[in-house]
Amino acid sequence: MFIGNLEDMFGATGRQNWVSRWTNIGDAHCLVGELNSKKGASAEAAEAWLCALTAFEVARRLVDKDDPEGKEVSAKVETGIQRLESSLDHQLERISIPCYDQTELLAYYLPAGGPDLCAPAVICISREEEPGATLLGRLLPVVIGRGMSVLVVAHDDLSNHWRGQSDMLLSCCLDYLSLRPDVDAARIGIYGEGMSAALATHFAVFDNRVAAAVCDGGAWNSVRVNASVKWITGHAEPVDEGAFSARRLRLLRQLNCPVLVVAGGRGIVSVSEAIKLKADCLGARTDLELTIPPMSRTTVGEIENFLSSDDSIFGWLERKLHTRNPCCAGRQGKSRGHR
Missing domain, CATH: 1.20.58 (Methane Monooxygenase Hydroxylase; Chain G, domain 1)
Incomplete structure (x- = not known):
């Protein structure tokens, strides 16, 4: 209100x-x-x-x-x-996930319930320059009671590495969740905020175990390449849209899971670019949906209704992850590797 x-x-x-x-x-x-x-x-x-x-x-x-x-x-x-x-039914954990080269990734983990629940889980990445605790504090009122576990990591802990290393760190997070008895390995999603939406896209392509992704659908990479071409060629006129549509399509076809793109608001995907993504995915048989956060225009600028937006995002994750394979299939899913 x-x-x-x-x-x-x-x-x-x-x-x-x-x-x-x-x-x-x-x-x-x-x-x-x-x-x-x-x-x-x-x-x-x-x-x-x-x-x-x-x-x-x-x-x-x-x-x-x-x-x-x-x-x-x-x-x-x-x-x-x-x-x-102290008042939660299940303990919030501060964990250290072992990764390659003896490095460790700090994270928060909130289980959905008891160790025998075998629930879906979501890896949540904060936006740039935002601590994991800040994102966790915003999401706790949204995720509690949805029957899914969340693992929250900070963007800066991932972005300090080149992209391939970021994918490997996130795979370590997915490995950690897959080995937990309270998580169904076949129902693990990824959610990235701000620039982390691009990280989530690349990770969903890199690791085929991702069951659902809230990401940018490759939009940031497309816009960045478009800007680079204009800068190199010195041409201000629009670049061949057909070529960039084909490039978007190649990436979309590599996403083997349902995708939700958050357009507008404080995200990195504009509404116009998201509409182009949606049009491209129609021919790629990709399960891609769009959501646009409600915005309030004020004298001090636009302010996003994060309450409504978060409810929409995690409602989508809940639907997609709860309709995936049952837990018995999740135990089999532990053997699936990443590309």
């Missing part, structure tokens, strides 16, 4: 006032959570802390990029996660 009425609200008060107001709302929910926790009402405490995390995310979205208050709000998110842990 708040985000849906931002157009009217910003006319009456400034961005900073709304940051303070939503930070205070988050603090109030934390207090309610603590009181319920002391009374032994763990379910009510968890609900309050989840509300606090959502309120802090609203404040974080409203704060100016260079405002030091942004770091304070991010710190509150991490504290809120720690408070929530």
Whole structure:
């Protein structure tokens, strides 16, 4: 309701006032959570802390990029996660995933339930310059209760390597999930935010065990190549669209899993480019869908309704992963390798 009425609200008060107001709302929910926790009402405490995390995310979205208050709000998110842990039915884990050359990748893991559940799982990659804890804090209210586990990693921990190494690191994440008894290896998806959407596309092509991908569908690579050709040739006129359509099609045909592309908003795929992808995939027999985050136009710019967008994304993942092979097939899927 708040985000849906931002157009009217910003006319009456400034961005900073709304940051303070939503930070205070988050603090109030934390207090309610603590009181319920002391009374032994763990379910009510968890609900309050989840509300606090959502309120802090609203404040974080409203704060100016260079405002030091942004770091304070991010710190509150991490504290809120720690408070929530004591009230969860299943333990939130901070894990270190062993990778090649004795390197390790730090991640958060939230299981869907008990060790015998054998549920689907999603590898979630934060946007650039965003800690994994920040993404986790935003997603916890969305994923809890959906019957899927999530493994959250930071973009910067992957992007510091060349692309092939990033794919190998993500394969290590998938290996880790596949070996867990509470995860169905045949139902593991990938979700990338911002530039991580491009990483998710390349990984879905690299490792054929990926069962569903929320990614850019190769759009970023297509736009980047197009810009490079224009820069090298010095021609400002449009490059042959047929050639770039064929290039997009080659990549789309390598994606052997359902794909969801988030267009517009804070993502890297424009709506126009996403529509071109959708048109190309019709002839490629690729299961590709588009979702466009609702945006509110205000006097301080557009603000994305992340609540509605996240619900749409994980609703899609839930449908795609829950309709994949049953768990018995997942045990067989452990032997499948990557390209």
